[in-house]
Amino acid sequence: MADNDLAKTRERVLSLRREIEKHNYYYHVLDQPLIDDAKFDQLMSDLQQLEEEYPELKDPDSPTRRVGGEPLSAFESLEHKVPMLGLDNAFNEEGLLDFAARINRLSRVDRVDYFCELKIDGLAVSLQYEGGLLKHGLTRGDGYSGEDITQNLRTIRQIPLKLPENLSLEVRGEVYISKKDFEKLNRQREEEGLMVFANPRNAAAGSVRQLDPRLAAKRPLKLFLYGLGQHSLSLSTQEELLCYLEKMQLPVNPNRTICSGIEEVQDYCRLWQGKKHKLPYEIDGVVVKVNSLILQKELGFTARSPRWAIAYKYPPEEKMTRVVDIEVNIGRTGAITPVALLDPVSLSGTTVKRASLHNEDLVAEKGIMIGDTVVVHKAGEIIPEVLKVVKEKRTGREKEFIMPHKCPSCSSETVRLSGEAARRCLNPSCPAQLVEKLIHFASRRAMDIEGMGPAVAELVYKSELVRDVGDLYYLTADKLIALPRMAEKSAENLVQSIANSKNNPLRRLVFGLGIRFVGEKAARLIAERFGTLDLLKEAQEEELTAIEEIGPKISEAVIHFFNKPETDRVLEKLRAAGVNFTEPIGNEEVSEDLAGKTFVFSGALSSYTREEAAEIVEERGGRVSSSVSKKIDYLVAGDEPGSKLEKARQLGVKVISENEFEALL
Secondary structure, three states: OOHHHHHHHHHHHHHHHHHHHHHHHHHHHOOOOOOHHHHHHHHHHHHHHHHHOOOOOOOOOOHHOOOOOOOOOOOOEEEEEOOOOOOEEEHHHHHHHHHHHHEEEEEEEOOOOOEEEEOOOOOEEEEEEEEOOOEEEEOOOOOOOOEHHHHHHOOOOOOOOOOOOOEEEEEEEEHHHHHHHHHHHHHHHOOOOOOOOOHHHHHHHHHHHHOOHHHOOOOOOOEEEEEOOOOOOOOHHHHHHHHHHHHHHOOOOOOOEEOOOOHHHHHHHHHHHHHOOOOOOOOOEEEEEEHHHHHHHOEEEOOOOOOEEEEEEEOEEEEEEEEEEEEEEEEOEEEEEEEEEEEEEEEOEEEEEEEEOHHHHHEEEEEEOEEOOEEEEEEOEEEEEEEEEOOHOOOOOEEEEOOEEEOOOOOOOOEOOOOOOOOOOOEOOOOOHHHHHHHHHHHHOOOOOOOHHHHHHHHHOOOOOOOOHHHHHHHHHHHHHHHOOOHHHHHHHHHHHHHHHOOHHHHHHHHOOOOOOOOOOHHHHHHHHEHHHHHOOOOOHHHHOOOOOOOOOHHHHHHHHOHHHHHHHHHHHHHHHOOOOOOHHHHHOOOOOOOEEEEEEEEEOOOOOOOHHHHHHHOOEEEEEEOOOOOEEEEEEEEEOOHHHHHHHHOOOOOEEHHHHHOOO
């Protein structure tokens, strides 16, 4: 190819890249698309074709390279060039007044201008640009170092891979998922039999920390930026800072204002408390900052937060509604749980129609009757809960709730065992219990059968393909495809996931069988002691109670479980299917290199759940504590670790990152 032709092609490629990034900005940041999707797709196709024909023109910062690369085995930990600290919280207006009084005292200024912006309920991240190009993207981590999630952040089309100016700076913000996208994502996961996310923040955090960027690219992630880390800009106010970020075509929340004095701040906080549910995304408060950057610098930082900023957190929303009826649910252990059916009420952005009442004692304690007006809120902003009865609104037509003495699912007599709050159905063939047992058996912490969620478990049971957990291993793709709403690919993936679960160690099988009182830790201790399921079946009470932390209650439940005829039938199906029945005795394959060491985990980990990390420590002879003291050897700091980190530093406890924890292993 002639040099002249190559130069023309290079100019065409550069022009396409500029045009695509312009449309990304107008569509994803300004929400003002200039062209339709078909025309945008054609631009991308033209660019991809030219880059394939002329490999020498490929560029890692091309819009076509937002998603690519192999999955990572783990995230690398990188230091923040400027500490990325959290904020102190104010939970009421008195807290705001105290904050303002401190600012006035420290600054010796009577009236301060404050910059107020909405507090997005997402995951804090930083973006590092060098020469105008996106170099790194990190989580907050412990504030001093975070995980390198660059590949995943590149998939967010609001983030420019190249700034309009050749700057080197670090910008900080919050990754989130909108309410609408969250509902759509959960509907898709439910249809695929996957576990749904509890809230948009969890969904965003889990998506950003996927080791495979191709999975992150499928999640509807968005971003608002609100501040700077290391930079060399000459700016005088927080408002000027955000205007500059907008000029750099970075996504900034338009809902922000400058308040003269703390009284205006209070008004602004009240305004958005009333309007927050009209927003397309979740917020949990307002961030209040001193507007002057010069004054911010003078006020400085404490060990864990800036003195010049505070987060005003909204209290959980409470609403009144009516208890239309009370029905009961049956769990996998036969526990019967009363559930209040409510007049639909909008609460923290969702419509609430049901709330668990836990057990008959709680119903009696709160005096809840059918027809009562009650106050509800979301515990932890997630789980609907009845707080109290508004007795003055009673009309005399309310009806007392009586727990059923016959199981609604199988009509067996229900009993309340001595010392227990729950009433139970003890019929092992109860249909409602069997579906719950399938869900538990397939759960991530048990046999980890991806695709066997609640909807699919109920479907295979009602279709009579599965009557107990043993039947799972005889499902075929052909049988599953014949079921309503079951796609061919989903069926094949589920069958493969079931096959993979055969190789799990005995501990997971013991936990998955759902023996009463046997949690993950007890299942591990028992599996390690006996080594095979056949030996465990023959275990005597004294052998079980000889295991440290296994008492008479657990040993009695284990013996009772293995003495039931239906247990033998299930185990024979599992054995014939080739499910692993063994565990290395004494866990010989794992060293005891953590013996005598005590760990505390704080913040979100990327490679493990807290339970999985604790299990690893205990397998290696260590122990895990939930609180920080001088007796702790290590605090493992994940993402956004909270107050435990500060206490550990004060007490001189060694703080390590997740990568350092893995190095210990």
